[in-house]
Amino acid sequence: xxxxxxxxxxxxxxxxxxxxxxxxxxxxxxxxxxxxxxxxxxxxxxxxxxxxxxxxxxxxxxxxxxxxxxxxxxxxxxxxxxxxxxxxxxxxxxxxxxxxxxxxxxxxxxxxxxxxxxxxxxxxxxxxxxxxxxxxxxxxxxxxxxxxxxxxxxxxxxxxxxxxxxxxxx
Amino acid sequence: xxxxxxxxxxxxxxxxxxxxxxxxxxxxxxxxxxxxxxxxxxxxxxxxxxxxxxxxxxxxxxxxxxxxxxxxxxxxxxxxxxxxxxxxxxxxxxxxxxxxxxxxxxxxxxxxxxxxxxxxxxxxxxxxxxxxxxxxxxxxxxxxxxxxxxxxxxxxxxxxxxxxxxxxxxxxxxxxxxxxxxxxxxxxxxxxxxxxxxxxxxxxxxxxxxxxxxxxxxxxxxxxxxxxxxxxxxxxxxxxxxxxxxxxxxxxxxxxxxxxxxxxxxxxxxxxxxxxxxxxxxxxxxxxxxxxxxxxxxxxxxxxxxxxxxxxxxxxxxxxxxxxxxxxxxxxxxxxxxxxxxxxxxxxxxxxxxxxxxxxxxxxxxxxxxxxxxxxxxxxxxxxxxxxxxxxxxxxxxxxxxxxxxxxxxxxxxxxxxxxxxxxxxxxxxxxxxxxxxxxxxxxxxxxxxxxxxxxxxxxxxxxxxxxxxxxxxxxxxxxxxxxxxxxxxxxxxxxxxxxxxxxxxxxxxxxxxxxxxxxxxxxxxxxxxxxxxxxxxxxxxxxxxxxxxxxxxxxxxxxxxxxxxxxxx
Numbered sequence: 001x002x003x004x005x006x007x008x009x010x011x012x013x014x015x016x017x018x019x020x021x022x023x024x025x026x027x028x029x030x031x032x033x034x035x036x037x038x039x040x041x042x043x044x045x046x047x048x049x050x051x052x053x054x055x056x057x058x059x060x061x062x063x064x065x066x067x068x069x070x071x072x073x074x075x076x077x078x079x080x081x082x083x084x085x086x087x088x089x090x091x092x093x094x095x096x097x098x099x100x101x102x103x104x105x106x107x108x109x110x111x112x113x114x115x116x117x118x119x120x121x122x123x124x125x126x127x128x129x130x131x132x133x134x135x136x137x138x139x140x141x142x143x144x145x146x147x148x149x150x151x152x153x154x155x156x157x158x159x160x161x162x163x164x165x166x167x168x169x170x
Numbered sequence: 171x172x173x174x175x176x177x178x179x180x181x182x183x184x185x186x187x188x189x190x191x192x193x194x195x196x197x198x199x200x201x202x203x204x205x206x207x208x209x210x211x212x213x214x215x216x217x218x219x220x221x222x223x224x225x226x227x228x229x230x231x232x233x234x235x236x237x238x239x240x241x242x243x244x245x246x247x248x249x250x251x252x253x254x255x256x257x258x259x260x261x262x263x264x265x266x267x268x269x270x271x272x273x274x275x276x277x278x279x280x281x282x283x284x285x286x287x288x289x290x291x292x293x294x295x296x297x298x299x300x301x302x303x304x305x306x307x308x309x310x311x312x313x314x315x316x317x318x319x320x321x322x323x324x325x326x327x328x329x330x331x332x333x334x335x336x337x338x339x340x341x342x343x344x345x346x347x348x349x350x351x352x353x354x355x356x357x358x359x360x361x362x363x364x365x366x367x368x369x370x371x372x373x374x375x376x377x378x379x380x381x382x383x384x385x386x387x388x389x390x391x392x393x394x395x396x397x398x399x400x401x402x403x404x405x406x407x408x409x410x411x412x413x414x415x416x417x418x419x420x421x422x423x424x425x426x427x428x429x430x431x432x433x434x435x436x437x438x439x440x441x442x443x444x445x446x447x448x449x450x451x452x453x454x455x456x457x458x459x460x461x462x463x464x465x466x467x468x469x470x471x472x473x474x475x476x477x478x479x480x481x482x483x484x485x486x487x488x489x490x491x492x493x494x495x496x497x498x499x500x501x502x503x504x505x506x507x508x509x510x511x512x513x514x515x516x517x518x519x520x521x522x523x524x525x526x527x528x529x530x531x532x533x534x535x536x537x538x539x540x541x542x543x544x545x546x547x548x549x550x551x552x553x554x555x556x557x558x559x560x561x562x563x564x565x566x567x568x569x570x571x572x573x574x575x576x577x578x579x580x581x582x583x584x585x586x587x588x589x590x591x592x593x594x595x596x597x598x599x600x601x602x603x604x605x606x607x608x609x610x611x612x613x614x615x616x617x618x619x620x621x622x623x624x625x626x627x628x629x630x631x632x633x634x635x636x637x638x639x640x641x642x643x644x645x646x647x648x649x650x651x652x653x654x655x656x657x658x659x660x661x662x663x664x665x666x667x668x669x670x671x672x673x674x675x676x677x678x679x680x681x682x683x684x685x686x687x688x689x690x691x692x693x694x695x696x697x698x699x700x701x702x703x704x705x706x707x708x709x710x711x712x713x714x715x716x717x718x719x720x721x722x723x724x725x726x727x728x729x730x731x732x733x734x735x736x737x738x739x740x
Contacts, residue, residue, distance in 0.1 A: 001195055005195075005198045005199055005225055006199035006200040006203075006227070007200075008200070008225055008226070008227055009227065010301060013225060013269070013301075014225070016222070016224040016269065017198055017224075017225030017226075018195050018198060018225065024191060024192055024195040025191045025192050025195075025219045026219075027188070027189075027219075031183075031188065032182060032183020032184065032188060033183070033188055034179075034180065034183065034184075034185045034186050034187040034188045034192065035185070035186050036177070036186040036187055036192075036196060037187055037188060037192055041195070041196040042192070042195075052259075053259075061222070097222070097267075100222070100224070100225065
């Protein structure tokens, strides 16, 4: 997402709007983007060599911390408790996300060359020989849940070597 | 009056957005202050992204509205070629989450594919709003596709909140056939008002569940198809719930409901869960809800005593409609027509077969076969079909979906004429005389004329075209594969082949005489007039190129047109 959506007066709803830098969709290489799927609403990040499944981890919503524990979230059964105001009700085990996306690309923190590419083409190729390397991108990729950038993230499995490779060494 | 802002969703490209998810991201906002209704018009294709409708400020007159384009409506059986389908890859989340109040979702197909990984979240369509309002889900096909036990507990439509008013009607919910699955689940129904009307749940372990007394269930049909642990209606429904049906004993709520009844469908093995003419279980067993709505799953108007379930059966021609069929000599005339207001004369003379299979047609013109002829017209959701005629050893067929008019289709002599098209076609005319084949595969055309005389083949595969003419005479082949063209003319005389594959052209024409082959592949020029190599506006390079070829031309800006033409060897 290239821009912030309009604010919502209700705080929980406001968290569910898109913010600048939040990834929206992941499509395979060669996907025929629509006419409006570019600036000013969108930027396209190309990740050659990365599968859709691998990239989709960045479009997951952020769930409420209380429910994020797999032991409670994925338990079999029809319902789980859900607190709304003073009332706690039973809802199906799908939990309403806390925030639209966990990950957000802090666009203004990108290297100048990457920013220039976005401004000129509305697209960025992340590859050792692209506009920006994965290593350069990671400090700008922020997880709301982990409260740290991808650069410091030791929890998630790294992306394939094609992106993590240092182009200087090649 | 709010402004309606319509965006096209084309999963295959060429639209404003290629996914509902991207549309929602771009359009979410304060629709009240913008005074807008944001409409997503979904075209044929497979949309593989999950979507959450949330974060917008809406009210009763300014909201998010998801609906199909004409020709892309939900179908039963679940259609994989001519409908918009929301069908993300296997995963654990809902296919669609609705949290924006007043959202309307209508007539789209949703497939819940769960074949690996952890237990899925509930609901192909999962509704959880927090601030009241109204949510409408109608006319949708929701299909479960579950490969492993990890999917157990999945549900079709889930309402997980107690504030708003819900309208859930005319939906087919199919194949929620594993442990603890349900077609519909309103866990917190006590505070909500859920108008659960005329839905069909088939081949599901569980049908409709109400966690409170807010679910008013009327005219809903449940058919377990013999699955174990079947339970069609579970929970505490509103006391006024009635006129439901189930194949399970002591199940459906209401004194006028029917239990232990087995409906008869058109083709249950093939997934066609429309009611068959022979059904006696659900037909004419519902109650009139015309104070709320009058249509059925196919957008046909319900009439007479309402049926139970999403489909309102209408016998051939319909009691209030007109159908005429005539056969003379060794002839077969069959007309399987459904929800047609007027079907004109259908006649066959000589060794002829004439058949018209239509559905939701307002006007079907005349189909005539003389001599060894076959005339068939298969139509779906069409406003008008002109004339279909076959004379001599000919075949004329028209397979049509969701269009306003199909013009005359006629075949004389050894001829085959077929028009297979879908979507928003206003006028189509195909004519073949002599040894000719004329076929037109058409989508979103205002008018097309295809004519063949002598040993000729005319093929027109066209998308989004305004007027177009393809003519072949003598030993000729003329084919045109065209997309988004306002005007195009392709003509062939003598031993000629004319091919035009065009994308986004406003005007284009090609004429061939003698032994010639002309191929034109054009991309995004805007205006061109062919025939003599003359052009309308700008692009000088294209002009020179076309003039050199003598036979094809175009105009305006796009340099790509020149490259395309050169690449095609013109």
